[in-house]
Amino acid sequence: MPESDPAKKWFQCTSAERAAFEAGVKLGALYHQFVGAAVNAESVDSLERAMEASLRTQPFVESAEVRLDRKALRPGPRPYDESSLTGEMIDASVRIRYGESLVHGRLRYVPELGYPLMSFEVGPSGP
């Protein structure tokens, strides 16, 4: 069953436009909340879990997955192994359902562009 929307009357748009907007909010939030966080090989799992859980907390999120690039972490013993999370290290997917619309948002580094891209696809309608 679609989630209820306490703010419905503040929006005049299609459900696909709304789902696209919500996907944008989630990806913009994820990037700017977590980029800069201290991370190393030991803490990377818990940071992934927290980023996913933070996405799932938010309205209209059906599922979320976050994968951080271990190869971008500094190797070496403490205290040489501390990295700062960058946008380039993040691969995040979030499924938004709003009414009958489904949008799949994605944040990942695109080599061809040379930067982390936030994008989305409008999925098939249906319950």
Added chain:
Amino acid sequence: MPESDPAKKWFQCTSAERAAFEAGVKLGALYHQFVGAAVNAESVDSLERAMEASLRTQPFVESAEVRLDRKALRPGPRPYDESSLTGEMIDASVRIRYGESLVHGRLRYVPELGYPLMSFEVGPSGP
């Protein structure tokens, strides 16, 4: 003239859906980048300017305005006057143009809901 889009091929959607997505990205980013920042009566102007400039930096943003609620700042002489920026203090507007679509995004506290709402309106088409 609409801004060019180096990432065009990664999107299959209407221009209104794309503009809605971009509005969401900008508002989610604004909130999560700046909430928590130290602010007082002397620094509030420069924080507003930086938040606006940061919005305007981003793709497809035509204009942006940010207003922070001075009444929510702690009064009193230093060092009693330090506040931490909250979402409730932000009133932000951002105009996104993507192709022929115009979207007006807004973040502001809505008393009826009891929380800061991110919303948008799809504007009239046209150049």
Added chain:
Amino acid sequence: MPESDPAKKWFQCTSAERAAFEAGVKLGALYHQFVGAAVNAESVDSLERAMEASLRTQPFVESAEVRLDRKALRPGPRPYDESSLTGEMIDASVRIRYGESLVHGRLRYVPELGYPLMSFEVGPSGP
């Protein structure tokens, strides 16, 4: 054994001053990295774990504990239950060892002051 310090030559100070500085860095970072994050009853555990792990990642941290105030979370079913992490909700402890000095840093809301206080104690010297 005390952790090695690749940056030693950039500091002229006592080991207690250095440990106090490092405690300050960790608490300032924790607050400003995570305040604003979306959190609810389901995600609060993973956010605590990630905040602790992020502290432990950093140089000279011997141990860290983070406790977030569940009573400050919005109750209610989705999507009414989303909160934004505030400084008032955080109770964090971090033990820093630098050379023979031990410093215990703390961030927690102090009702008497009306704000979240970052403080520290210099512990007993010794290995």
Added chain:
Amino acid sequence: MPESDPAKKWFQCTSAERAAFEAGVKLGALYHQFVGAAVNAESVDSLERAMEASLRTQPFVESAEVRLDRKALRPGPRPYDESSLTGEMIDASVRIRYGESLVHGRLRYVPELGYPLMSFEVGPSGP
């Protein structure tokens, strides 16, 4: 005249240790608040001003300067010119006075270390 300290009783330490702690708090906060912010050649001035003002807002800060590395910004016309602020781009100085102690904190990229270093010097005592 030294700033008053409403939280004095929560600290047992020398004034130099306290000043070092406060310098750490300010630098840790600066880094984790602003890293990730969208910035380009047009917005970099206002971001510097806001970062400085945010430092000056905080207790015991006598002065602050922030310089962001323009050479690290992406060149090119919009929308190709958006960068995300990294720690490597920041050169920040902050002077802390606590009681009779003066501490000069600094955040800047150190090529020899390969990362942005937060450090401090204890200055000459005196009013």
